[in-house]
Amino acid sequence: MSIELRHFRCFLAIADTLSITRAAERLHLTQPAVSRTLRQLEQEMGIHLVDRSTHHLALTPDGLSFRDRAAIAVTAFDRALGHAHHTAWPLRLGHAWSAAGTDTTALLRRWHEEHPETPLELLRIDDRTAGLARGDVDAALLRGEVRAPGLITEQLTTEPRVAGLPADDPLAHRTALSLTELTGRTIALNTVSGTTTLDLWPASARPSSTITIGNTDDWLAAITGGRAVGVTTSATAEMHPHPSMAYVPLTDAPAVPVVIAWRDSTGHPRIPDLIALAHEVMGRGTGSTGGAPPRTR
Template sequence: MSIELRHFRCFLAIADTLSVTRAAERLHLTQPAVSRTLRRLEQELGIRLVDRSTHHLALTPEGLAFRDRAAIAVAAFDRALGQAGHTVWPLRLGHAWSAAGAYTTALLRRWHEEYPDTPLELLRVDDRTAGLARGEVDIALLRGEVAAPGLITEQLTTESRVAGLPADDPLAHRTSLTLAELAGRTMALNTVSGSTTLDLWPATARPATSITIGNTDDWLAAITGGRAVGVTTTGTARMHPHPAMAYVPLSDAPPVPVVLAWRDAPGHPRIPDLIALARAVIGAAGNAAADNHGYGGGVGARRGPAHHSGE
C-alpha cells in the first residue's frame, strides 16, 4: 500500500482533536475506518505516531514531528489546487501579534508599490511560528524565541518592553516602571504566541500569580477588565491602542528581537524580495531608532533555533 493524501488528512484530524471519535466526526467517517487508516499509515512509515496506552490519546515524539511535516504537505497540495486556475500567487506573511509594529503600514504600502502583481496577504495566526512551521504562511514576522527546526531567521530590529496596565491603575500614569514593581501583581501570560514568561524576573522575585492567555485579544481583555497586568513590546502599544489600556515603559527589561523567518526549503519565488524590503523598511529604520535610544539589534541570517529570553 502506498501512502495517500487521505492518510495525512486522517492523521492530522486525530492530531488536532486528540480523539478518534471526534476525528471521525470531522472527516465524516466511521471510527473503525479512522483507526484502520491510522494503523496503515504507521505501518507504512514504520513508526508509532499515536500513544494509545493511556486513557487520553496523545501523540508520540515521532507523531509530533510528523504532524508538522504532514501539515505542510497537505497545505501545499490544497494551495496548488486552489491556485491551479489563477495566475496570481499571493505571498502570505504571517504574524502572531502586532505584525511589523510601527512599520506595518510602510511595509505593506511599499510592497504594493513595488510588486503590484503579487498580493501580500498579512495573516495573524495564533501560533509560536505564526503558521510557518505548519505551512499556513510563506514567511513570518516573529518576536522573541524561535525554536522550530527547519527555519531560517533574520533579526531585523528590537522592540522595547512595556507594561500593559488598566488605564485607571495607580501605576498607569508613571513615566516608567521596573519589573520589581510588577512582581506583586497577577500577570497575564500569552503562552501560545507571546514572548514573556516568568523567567523575565529573577528567580527570587517572580510574580506569584499568573493567568494563561491564548492570544493578543484575550490578553488585552484580561488587562482592561482588571484581572491582570502584562508585559509586551512597543509593537503592541502601537498596533493595539485602547482607551482602557495604558502602556508604560519598563526601564530594566531587555528588548525583544523582531525576526523574519522562512522555511529552509523551496517556497514562494517572491520571498527574497520581501526579505530585502523588510531589511530596508524595518531593519534600517529600526537600527536607526536603536542608535538614538541606546538599544540595538543586529542584522544577520541564521539557520535553526534563534534563542532569546523573554505578551
C-alpha cells in the first residue's frame, strides 16, 4: 500500500476534532473507514500517531510532529490545483495581531504598486506563528521570540510596551506607568499568540490574578469590560483605538522585537521581495536568525 493524500486528510480531520466520529462526519465517511485509513497510515509510516488507550483521543508526540508536516503537504497540493485555474499566485502574509502596525497600509500599497502581478493577502490567524508552521501562509509578521522549528526570521523593528486599561481606570490618565503599579491588578494574558507572561514582572512583584484569553478581540473585551488590565505593544494602541480603552507607556518593560518569518524550505518565489520591502517600510532590524533566501525578481 502507498500513502495517498486521503490518508493525510483523514489524519488531519482526526487531529482537529480528536474524535473518530466527528472526523467521519467532516469527511462524509463511516467511522470504520476513518479508523481503517488511520491504521493504514500508521502502519505504512511505522509510528503511532494517535493514542486510543483512553476514552478521549490524543495525538502522540509523533502525531503532533507529523500534524504540521501533513497540513503543509495538503495545503501545497490544494494551492497547486488552484493555480491551474488562476494565473496569479497570491502571496499570503500572516499575522496574529496588529499586522505591521501603522506601517500596514504603506506595506500593502507599496507591494501593490511594485508587484501588481502578485496579490498580497494579509491574513490574521490566531496562532503563535500565524499559520506559518502549518503552511496556511507563506510568510508571517510575528512579535516576540519565535521558536518553532523549520522557520527563519529576520528582525524588522522593535515596539515599546504599553499598558492597556479601561478608560475610566484611576491610572488611565497617567503619562507613564511601571509594571509594579499593575501588580495588584488582574492581568489578561493572551496565551495563544501574545508576548506577555508573568515573567515580565520582577519575581517579588508578580501579579497573583490572571485571566487567559486567545485573541486580541477577547483581550480588548476583557479590559474595556473592566475584568482586567493588560500589557501589549504600541502597535495594538495604533491599530485598535477604542473609546473605552486607554494605552499608557510602560517605563520599565523591554521592547518587543517584530520579525518577518518564513519556512526554510522552498516557498513562494516572491518571499525575498516581501522581506526586502518589509525591511524598507518598517526599518532595518538586527539581522537574520537563519540563512536568508536569495533575492530574486
